[in-house]
Amino acid sequence: MDDMKEQTNLRILTAIDHSGQSLDSAAYISRMVHPHQTQVVLFHVESDFFDIFYDYDEKDPVNLPGASHFSDWLDIQNRSIDIQLEQAERLFLQQGFPKKNIHIVKQKMLNGVARDILHESQRGYDLLVTGKTGGNVLTHGLTGTVTAKIMSKNPDIPMVIVSGIPETRNVMFGYDGSPGADKAVAAAGTMLRKDLDAILLCHVIRMFNVTASSFIQEYRSLYHSRLPEMEDALSALRREQMGPRMTGALQALVRLGFSPSDIRFSFIDRTISRSHAMVSMGLTHPAGTLVVGRRGHSAVEEFFMGRVGRKAVELSDNLAVWVI
Numbered sequence: 001m002d003d004m005k006e007q008t009n010l011r012i013l014t015a016i017d018h019s020g021q022s023l024d025s026a027a028y029i030s031r032m033v034h035p036h037q038t039q040v041v042l043f044h045v046e047s048d049f050f051d052i053f054y055d056y057d058e059k060d061p062v063n064l065p066g067a068s069h070f071s072d073w074l075d076i077q078n079r080s081i082d083i084q085l086e087q088a089e090r091l092f093l094q095q096g097f098p099k100k101n102i103h104i105v106k107q108k109m110l111n112g113v114a115r116d117i118l119h120e121s122q123r124g125y126d127l128l129v130t131g132k133t134g135g136n137v138l139t140h141g142l143t144g145t146v147t148a149k150i151m152s153k154n155p156d157i158p159m160v161i162v163s164g165i166p167e168t169r170n171v172m173f174g175y176d177g178s179p180g181a182d183k184a185v186a187a188a189g190t191m192l193r194k195d196l197d198a199i200l201l202c203h204v205i206r207m208f209n210v211t212a213s214s215f216i217q218e219y220r221s222l223y224h225s226r227l228p229e230m231e232d233a234l235s236a237l238r239r240e241q242m243g244p245r246m247t248g249a250l251q252a253l254v255r256l257g258f259s260p261s262d263i264r265f266s267f268i269d270r271t272i273s274r275s276h277a278m279v280s281m282g283l284t285h286p287a288g289t290l291v292v293g294r295r296g297h298s299a300v301e302e303f304f305m306g307r308v309g310r311k312a313v314e315l316s317d318n319l320a321v322w323v324i
Contacts, residue, residue, distance in 0.1 A: 010038040010191055013125040015117050015146075016088050017044065018080060021131035025162035026088040028320055029129045032168055032289065034193045035097040041125075042088050042102065044081055045116045047109045081106070114149035121157050127191060128154070132163040132313060151310060151323075158187055164318035166288030169197040173291045174278045174308065176203060177245035180293030184324040185249045186256075188291045194257040198264070200287060201246050204277045205238045205269035207231050235269045242267075275311035282319055291322040 014029060016022045026042070085104050092102050110116055121128045130147050147161055171192060175181045219227065246265050254260050271277040282290050292309045309323035 010034075010127070011125045012038060012040045012127045012129060013117075013121050014040055014042050014088070015044075015128070015130040016042050016081075016085055017113075017131075017146075018077075018084060019131060019133070021133055021162070021164075023084065023088055023091065024165050025129055025131045025160075025320075027091045028162050028166055028168060028288075029127075029160060030092045030095040030097065032193060032320075033191055035092070035095055035101070038097070039101045039103070040092060040097065041120075042085055042104045043117065043120055044085060044106045045109050045113045046081070046106055047113065112149075114146045114153070117146070118150055118153055121154070125157060127158050127160060129160045129162065132161050132316060147313075151313070158191075158322065158324040160320055160322050161313045161316070162320045163313070163316040166318050166320045167286060168288055170200070170285060170287040171196055171198075171289040171291065172200040172202050172278065172282055172285060172287040173249070174204070174274065174293075174312075175201050175242075175246060175249055176274075176293075177242055178293060182249065182252070182293075184291050184293040184322070185252055187324045188322055189253045189256040189258065196258070196262065198262055198285075198287075199253060199258060200264060200266055200281075200285060201249055202266045202268065202278055202281055203238070203242050203246065204271060204274040205235050205267060206272060206274060207234070207270055231270070235267075238269075239267055273311070275308045275315060278308075279312055279315045279319065283317075288318065289320050289322065290316075291324065294323055 010033060012029060012033065014026050016026065029040075085106070089102050089104060093099065105120075107116060107120070111119070117128070117130070128150070130150065132147055133145055151159065151161070171188075173181075173185055173188070175185065250260065250263050250265075253263055266281065268277045268281060278290055278292075282288070290312055292312060294309060309321060312319075313321045313323075
């Protein structure tokens with residue numbers, strides 16, 4: 001794809017496989033970015049057979065005795081993915097993308113599906129879009145999926161992981177005031193279309209996990225009234241500290257073209273899990289998009305593209321998680 005002529009500012013790599021989720025992912029991103037400012041590549045890694053055919057023998061199943069009918073499998077599989085890619089292209093055309101801005105690429109598997117997608121993503125793309133799960137109907141979490149492998153190895157490209165069929169009019173930013181959060185606001189704010197209905201800047205104030213620590217349980221038993229007082233003081237302090245920073249994030253979004261009347265703040269406290277709190281807020285708001293920074297205040301959070309981002313993807317249902 002190195003010879004593709006640059007026509008627009010944004011380049012998106014959308015992974016397509018045989019699953020319905022990959023089409024739902026394509027439909028989602030087609031509604032979230034401006035069609036005339038975006039080039040999209042619909043990328044499929046071709047593997048002749050599912051892994052199950054190689055569980056017991058290293059030979060190509062077509063060459064196994066009595067298995068000549070596997071050639072029919074290949075024919076149907078190839079026709080199926082061609083139809084899938086055409087359907088994905090049609091989704092973008094329906095949203096106003098010029099045909100010249102949509103490119104279909106099929107590549108024979110070289111080093112594994114996840115590695116091949118990652119290798120392609122390093123060729124000047126701004127965003128990688130994939131479904132949370134692929135064709136395995138028994139897979140509901142991330143463990144062992146192609147997406148999990150991409151998330152664990154992806155060094156820097158912003159990534160969108162789509163679960164189910166998210167709504168596409170409201171966006172929530174998980175904002176903690178860190179440089180990583182500011183980077184996520186700037187990057188997603190640049191890529192997202194500007195006619196969204198609402199943007200929510202959400203800050204989660206974590207409290208003490210009274211069930212996980214014997215020390216806290218002992219402190220609570222000795223000083224029953226003090227723990228709530230400490231939590232109230234912590235909440236008030238964080239709200240005071242985050243006010244100016246969230247105002248700065250709002251101003252950054254306004255400079256990018258969003259209307260200030262469409263942006264509001266939200267504080268969530270009395271929770272021990274930032275990812276769970278934000279995913280729950282997305283369900284009740286509702287917001288089909290959650291944007292989080294890859295790295296928060298702690299350098300540890302960058303592990304697996306950020307603990308918050310990875311956990312949000314695990315919990316997601318009809319939600320697209322942007323990890324930037």
